[in-house]
Amino acid sequence: EEGAFRQIRYTLNKTLRPSEVAHLIEKSPPKERRLLWSLIHKDIEADVLQELGDDVKSEILSKMNTSEVLAISEALETDDLADMMQQLPETVMHELLRSMDHQNRERLEKILSYPEDTAGGLMNTDTITIRPDITIEAALRYLRRHAELPDMTDSLFVVSRKDTYIGSLPLTRMLVSDPSSTVREMMVTDKPPIPADMEDTQVAKLFEQEDLVSAPVVDEEGQLLGRITIDDVVDVIREDADHSLMSMAGLDEDEDTFAPIMKTTRRRAVWLGINLITAFLASAVIGLFEETIGKVVALAVLMPIVASMGGIAGSQVLTLMIRGQALGHVERSNAGWLLNREMVVGALNGILWALVVAVIAIIWFQDLTIGIIIACAIIINLFAAALAGTMLPIVLKAWGIDPALAGSVLLTTITDVVGFFAFLGLATFFYS
């Protein structure tokens, strides 16, 4: 066993990169996770930690004492440190701030003063700045005095004496420039800097549209605060895209695949409880028609079909709308077109599948009436599904509620209630 541990320890510390160790930890159940963490060297702990997902990271941090946290914090980049701080208990956070030197504390407090999901919270302070009036040759000499440049440095930022952002000098441009020309002549100024309070999803869109590698961040006065790099933006894109998927199932996008039993049970219980209210609402609607069902039991057999068709059709529309909102395609101005398209699509598919279901129902129960009733109910419910699927995301967003989280529950409530009410209501009318 000793030998096996030594082997694992060697692999973790010598063969794998920190990102690979982090991946290994993330895909291990809790017990192995703690074992793996205990086997890695102090020197790579910080590197591994910052590659971990939020849920896993805070689990590991919560098990450390203050001095361990302090040791790790020294090896982190400022933006990662700021992220980590937000997951620490208040007391540890203050101790950590006290322990830092003046310059680092100031930098960190600057980042911490912006919410985590803004450009300010995303930025790092490792910018390389130059003045506009020096020559390219002087700039090159200045760079050569550095032992190394920060990762992902693709541009130098040109600032005034008062640190006001003026422009960027891409390294690729610097390398093909005449050495005697000045920075001012060669810098680019057509890409405006990012304001520190811009939302992180907006920053991601900008990076995607402009194919950026790094971008300067400025405050309201135009002073250079730091820079955002594509690696952090990729995390935003990944989380943002995961958000819709996970929220629609009532899960958190940071949710750890291997979260412990009690944590998982608690989170899931809430969602089941909310959905139970929906289910009881549907039951209550069915309860209104108990008498009719007692007379025609075939109704009980067929009624889930009406609700299910509405739910499926509606969730297709809802998903398309939610993705459209995330991509910035769906706005009030084109909501009318979308609603119109969905109503027509709902009508066409409603008629098609209403006919199919009607024929099967008539043959199954040897009853023409039930065929007519279910056909009408399906068409009505697909209309309701198109309407709810299109409008819910728009209305919820306008009210500041996340459509991905609340949309699917509300949609199912609507398609269940409308479906059961239309089907059983029509039946009560026809069979009495």
Next chain:
Amino acid sequence: EEGAFRQIRYTLNKTLRPSEVAHLIEKSPPKERRLLWSLIHKDIEADVLQELGDDVKSEILSKMNTSEVLAISEALETDDLADMMQQLPETVMHELLRSMDHQNRERLEKILSYPEDTAGGLMNTDTITIRPDITIEAALRYLRRHAELPDMTDSLFVVSRKDTYIGSLPLTRMLVSDPSSTVREMMVTDKPPIPADMEDTQVAKLFEQEDLVSAPVVDEEGQLLGRITIDDVVDVIREDADHSLMSMAGLDEDEDTFAPIMKTTRRRAVWLGINLITAFLASAVIGLFEETIGKVVALAVLMPIVASMGGIAGSQVLTLMIRGQALGHVERSNAGWLLNREMVVGALNGILWALVVAVIAIIWFQDLTIGIIIACAIIINLFAAALAGTMLPIVLKAWGIDPALAGSVLLTTITDVVGFFAFLGLATFFYS
């Protein structure tokens, strides 16, 4: 009206960037789209086109004649051109290949020989290569002979006389090196090049883990073929993340938010048809117990609750597993742990909500038996949901079927059938 058009034309061609024009086109319904496209200048058509989503791009391409396609192709980068080629009719594609000069055709055919979803299909051929034995100073002089360097050039690739990849020289490293040292001394060799047949999702993981901006692509003999840049990788990440969300609703991740009515109706009809089979299966199960329902109509009122709780619990597990697979966390080796966790969570939540539902049902229908029956049925169905939610993605993936696409339909089938069967079966036993 003339004036309004002139205004729009000016905005499209002078004020907005190509990526912004593309975004504007994507968020417009078909008719406005065609109008917008007709208003943009020939010179920016190619730039706009390559920023568009696949669905929109092929719609616009399908309306062009061969000479228009040829004109646009000249302005595209090789990897974008290769992407476009795959959406053209066979005849136009051959014409296009014939019209190109030898060097460009060869480059393009190299990319086209790899599937679109591999490193080879993703790469571009605009690499800057140098030899290992020259000095940094000579390399800098060589660079200065270029009018400009390709976008996203963060490294030069070091190759042998036979074009075999040897290492990379990051610009950031080059700029801090002693000019008299050689490229061989300063190049980095610890990051292996990407084989051309690596899957694009694998490439994306590598870029994310290693925080890369660009990476060299090589063939089996180690010859440098081209490079992949982060902007194309971001597209892969975005599409990959969208894939799970869209597939779970039976939608294609390339689906255009503003697809025309007939296209939408057809795509949706298929999914509704598949789900209808599921719904009829559930109905058939209910049909087995028609007699019992005739005796106790309350069963019809409560049965959707059992099915719905199972469906919700199951889709939470399924979503977590599908995301876990996409992140590379879920494998056979840890499936046992996950199944165990989900069964325990299912049992705990099953007991909790079974009690709640039982109490409500007993009060509602003044019937103790129905409370016991529904409690048992809910516990059984949450077990089935946990089992199906965990195992379906693993089994489907092993069979080469996309769990995101087939998982949700199969899961609902299972939770509906098990839910109705358990509830009505138990009822038949207790009430007869």
